[in-house]
Amino acid sequence: MDRTASSAVFGRLEAGAEAMTSLSVRGLTKRFAGLVAVNDVTFDVAKGSITALIGPNGAGKTTCFSMIAGALTPSAGEVAFEGRPIAGVPPEELCRMGIARTFQIMRPLAGMTVAENVIVGGLARTTSVTQARRKALDILACIGLAARADQPAASLTLPDRKMLELAKALATEPKLLLLDEVMAALRPADTDRIVAVLRQLNRDGMTILLIEHVMRVVMALAEKVIVLNYGQKIAEGAPSQVVADAQVIESYLGRRAKTA
Amino acid sequence: MMSRLERRQFIAAALFTALAAVLPATLGDFYLSVLSLVFLSAFVGIAWNLMMGFAGQLSLGHALYFGVGAYAAAILSERYGISPWLAMIPAGILPALLGLAIGALGFRFTVRGVYFALLTIAFAEFARIMFEHWSFVGKTGGLFLKALTAANQPLLSLRGGAMFFYYALLATMLAAWIVSALLIRSHVGYAWRAIREDEDASRALGVKVLRMKLLAVAISAAFTGIAGAWFALMNGSLFPDSVLGMQMSINLIVAPIVGGLGTLFGPIIGALIIVPINEVSRNLAQSFSINGLNLLVYGVLLMIVIKVAPQGCWPWIARHLRLSSVGWKRGPKP
Numbered sequence: 001m002d003r004t005a006s007s008a009v010f011g012r013l014e015a016g017a018e019a020m021t022s023l024s025v026r027g028l029t030k031r032f033a034g035l036v037a038v039n040d041v042t043f044d045v046a047k048g049s050i051t052a053l054i055g056p057n058g059a060g061k062t063t064c065f066s067m068i069a070g071a072l073t074p075s076a077g078e079v080a081f082e083g084r085p086i087a088g089v090p091p092e093e094l095c096r097m098g099i100a101r102t103f104q105i106m107r108p109l110a111g112m113t114v115a116e117n118v119i120v121g122g123l124a125r126t127t128s129v130t131q132a133r134r135k136a137l138d139i140l141a142c143i144g145l146a147a148r149a150d151q152p153a154a155s156l157t158l159p160d161r162k163m164l165e166l167a168k169a170l171a172t173e174p175k176l177l178l179l180d181e182v183m184a185a186l187r188p189a190d191t192d193r194i195v196a197v198l199r200q201l202n203r204d205g206m207t208i209l210l211i212e213h214v215m216r217v218v219m220a221l222a223e224k225v226i227v228l229n230y231g232q233k234i235a236e237g238a239p240s241q242v243v244a245d246a247q248v249i250e251s252y253l254g255r256r257a258k259t260a
Numbered sequence: 261m262m263s264r265l266e267r268r269q270f271i272a273a274a275l276f277t278a279l280a281a282v283l284p285a286t287l288g289d290f291y292l293s294v295l296s297l298v299f300l301s302a303f304v305g306i307a308w309n310l311m312m313g314f315a316g317q318l319s320l321g322h323a324l325y326f327g328v329g330a331y332a333a334a335i336l337s338e339r340y341g342i343s344p345w346l347a348m349i350p351a352g353i354l355p356a357l358l359g360l361a362i363g364a365l366g367f368r369f370t371v372r373g374v375y376f377a378l379l380t381i382a383f384a385e386f387a388r389i390m391f392e393h394w395s396f397v398g399k400t401g402g403l404f405l406k407a408l409t410a411a412n413q414p415l416l417s418l419r420g421g422a423m424f425f426y427y428a429l430l431a432t433m434l435a436a437w438i439v440s441a442l443l444i445r446s447h448v449g450y451a452w453r454a455i456r457e458d459e460d461a462s463r464a465l466g467v468k469v470l471r472m473k474l475l476a477v478a479i480s481a482a483f484t485g486i487a488g489a490w491f492a493l494m495n496g497s498l499f500p501d502s503v504l505g506m507q508m509s510i511n512l513i514v515a516p517i518v519g520g521l522g523t524l525f526g527p528i529i530g531a532l533i534i535v536p537i538n539e540v541s542r543n544l545a546q547s548f549s550i551n552g553l554n555l556l557v558y559g560v561l562l563m564i565v566i567k568v569a570p571q572g573c574w575p576w577i578a579r580h581l582r583l584s585s586v587g588w589k590r591g592p593k594p
Contacts (some may be wrong), residue, residue, distance in 0.1 A: 095465060101464055109460050109461065120454045124466030127446075130446055171465075
């Protein structure tokens with residue numbers, strides 16, 4: 001996809017001049033009865049950047065996401081989007097402010113077609129179904145789902161469902177895109193295509209925060225990596241720097257990575 | 261610009277309307293009154309289906325809206341001499357307000373699924389008991405409309421012979437059908453269906469869930485109230501038990517379920533199947549004096565439908581008439 005086409009598809013992403021920070025997370029904490037899932041996590045996501053959140057299973061990445069996306073209320077701490085505090089703001093409001101998320105456990109609107117799923121997202125920005133449909137078909141073409149547009153979402157294969165999650169999120173024209181393991185279970189060819197799409201979106205001004213296990217993707221995309229372990233931030237920095245960190249290797253990458 | 265499928269659907273709808281328009285020339289009053297009941301049932305079915313079939317909110321207390329609409333129209337036109345045309349407005353608005361109140365209460369405190377259904381039953385039953393003890397509405401003795409005189413003008417009194425009610429209810433049903441077809445194709449319809457599929461995922465996509473659910477309840481309740489008003493005008497008598505009872509709530513929902521939830525034609529097809537069967541079985545029950553025979557027939561019918569066409573009759577018929585995209589289990593695109 002060329003640059004102008006994608007700008008047309010994904011719309012207006014005005015580069016806010018007032019602040020360089022898209023998302024700032026301060027002392028974010030979530031306690032579930034007796035368990036501290038996320039403990040005092042602090043980080044910033046720079047405007048226009050691609051930031052990755054990594055860590056072993058159960059480290060609190062998705063809980064972190066859910067709090068940012070408004071699905072969970074933090075026990076303590078603050079989240080601000082473009083300088084405005086957003087903790088406790090409901091998801092539909094965040095969506096309108098320009099934050100979109102994908103779910104790790106895919107949640108297609110199963111009884112609707114693939115195109116209709118994406119149209120629902122597009123209707124966050126317009127009330128015209130015709131306009132939303134046109135945009136939906138463009139997005140589906142972009143991520144390679146055009147042939148499936150009129151199929152029921154329930155009939156999609158796992159990798160295609162991942163793609164649909166991404167398409168729905170993109171249809172809402174986010175300024176900040178939260179991706180929860182979209183690459184997991186994808187075929188390598190699809191992964192490469194999605195990496196290219198995300199790069200292009202980012203170049204057009206979209207800020208991306210992603211949870212990812214596929215290190216190849218993290219290394220290829222992210223400018224900054226934040227590592228969580230047992231709900232706490234244990235490292236933060238450039239990808240090359242983080243993978244060399246002793247604590248990260250110990251807890252997440254495994255010893256073999258040291259030699260790799 | 262219509263696809264071939266849409267053109268076929270459009271032709272089918274036009275044929276149905278044309279047939280319904282010329283039918284009275286060949287039918288006697290009894291059949292006309294049965295068909296009037298079919299249209300009334302289809303109208304309520306369309307209303308209930310907007311809420312359950314499209315927005316996914318189960319209401320088992322629609323008798324509340326039906327009864328309040330019926331009483332509002334009867335009291336205003338009979339006791340205060342207000343034109344039934346005008347009485348139709350509060351007969352729609354009062355139930356809509358009640359629906360908004362119940363919806364706000366339920367949705368605000370995230371009462372979902374069957375618990376919401378229980379809430380709707382509770383309010384309907386509460387209203388029935390209240391009406392049975394409220395002298396303003398005639399307590400259990402009910403309300404009776406004056407007998408029609410020779411000077412009656414159907415277009416003023418909205419009451420008349422079988423032919424009048426046939427066309428009046430046909431027109432009302434078609435109007436409701438058109439309104440719901442337009443709603444379903446609009447952004448509102450997309451929001452409703454998204455909510456039906458997954459409320460939390462819809463919110464993440466920016467769907468204003470609370471507002472859209474309240475809209476569904478309000479429109480559904482308003483239609484149902486207007487249907488109640490027509491019922492009052494047609495029947496001439498009203499009792500709390502007959503229009504506000506649990507039996508009414510159940511009768512309202514059988515047609516759309518049998519016809520196909522979440523389809524636009526389903527409630528009409530369902531009513532065409534259910535109402536005549538109900539009439540026949542009730543007559544049979546009377547002549548053999550077996551009480552509850554029609555309920556038994558309902559039960560058997562529902563089992564057959566669940567076995568043969570688990571998505572309802574309309575998707576099944578539509579597939580065979582090639583009026584839907586093949587094999588898609590939720591039925592034709594609305």
